[in-house]
Amino acid sequence: MAIKYSRQRQLIKDFLMTRKDHPTADVVYMNVRQKYPNISLGTVYRNLSLLSELGEIRRLRLGDGIDHYDADTSDHYHVICTQCGGVSDVKADGIGDILGNANIEYDGEIQGHVTYFYGICEKCLKYSRACCP
């Protein structure tokens, strides 16, 4: 099953690369439809899965039951704001070797990990300070 080019997949990836807010499949669908009105929601789901498998994008499972996607595949973590629901990035540097440390504690063989954070994002923090000094 060699992978063939498709305009739809290209548009999906192009759109995702313009965004830093980790959109869901539905948001991708809404936006790509602006440029390509006939695209099907199934096509969006299929290509987001395919691109994730290829490692060209990352699928994020952030505990809200909805998959988010990120074109930034560099090593970083995510923070979900409990106030606005937004998703922002945290640098991985300085958080420590979670994987290595976990393997020391575990009798099997840990190969990977998923970590995400929740709290108040910078924007919401500034706003709440401004109104309640």
Added chain:
Amino acid sequence: MAIKYSRQRQLIKDFLMTRKDHPTADVVYMNVRQKYPNISLGTVYRNLSLLSELGEIRRLRLGDGIDHYDADTSDHYHVICTQCGGVSDVKADGIGDILGNANIEYDGEIQGHVTYFYGICEKCLKYSRACCP
């Protein structure tokens, strides 16, 4: 809305405390039905949510799209075996202060984190070694 006792909720918690394999709502339902055949699946879901909110159990979102539940509320992490799908525990000691370190890197205010691991569990590791030396 004061919380009142219910036999159903008691049975759900009792069952969960006998298990260390982090069962799903459906598994809880199947098992509690052995002792209480009339219980409804909705009741299981409602009480698992309620017990989670009360902090008496933990709800685990492990990336497979199905919620798992754990009566062990102590500080520990989980490993999903990519071979058998089982969920086992890792001690939190020695993994490091993920939360504290993340806050250093982040401009907002991180309040909590979710981490889970995937790899090969001890059982599957032993088995694969036994058959393929």
Added chain:
DNA sequence: ATAAAAATAGTAATCATTATTGATTTAGGA
């Protein structure tokens, strides 16, 4: 240009979870 393989649009199906509703159970006071 042609034909096989892959991808698509449109739609239906799946499946975990949540909501609804009318009946039942619990708990605290008379």
Added chain:
DNA sequence: TCCTAAATCAATAATGATTACTATTTTTAT
């Protein structure tokens, strides 16, 4: 104990994200 209001229940319908299906269209190598 009996009564009442609030909480809970069973049964079922609804929801919502995701996946599966199928006939048609697009891609790509020859």
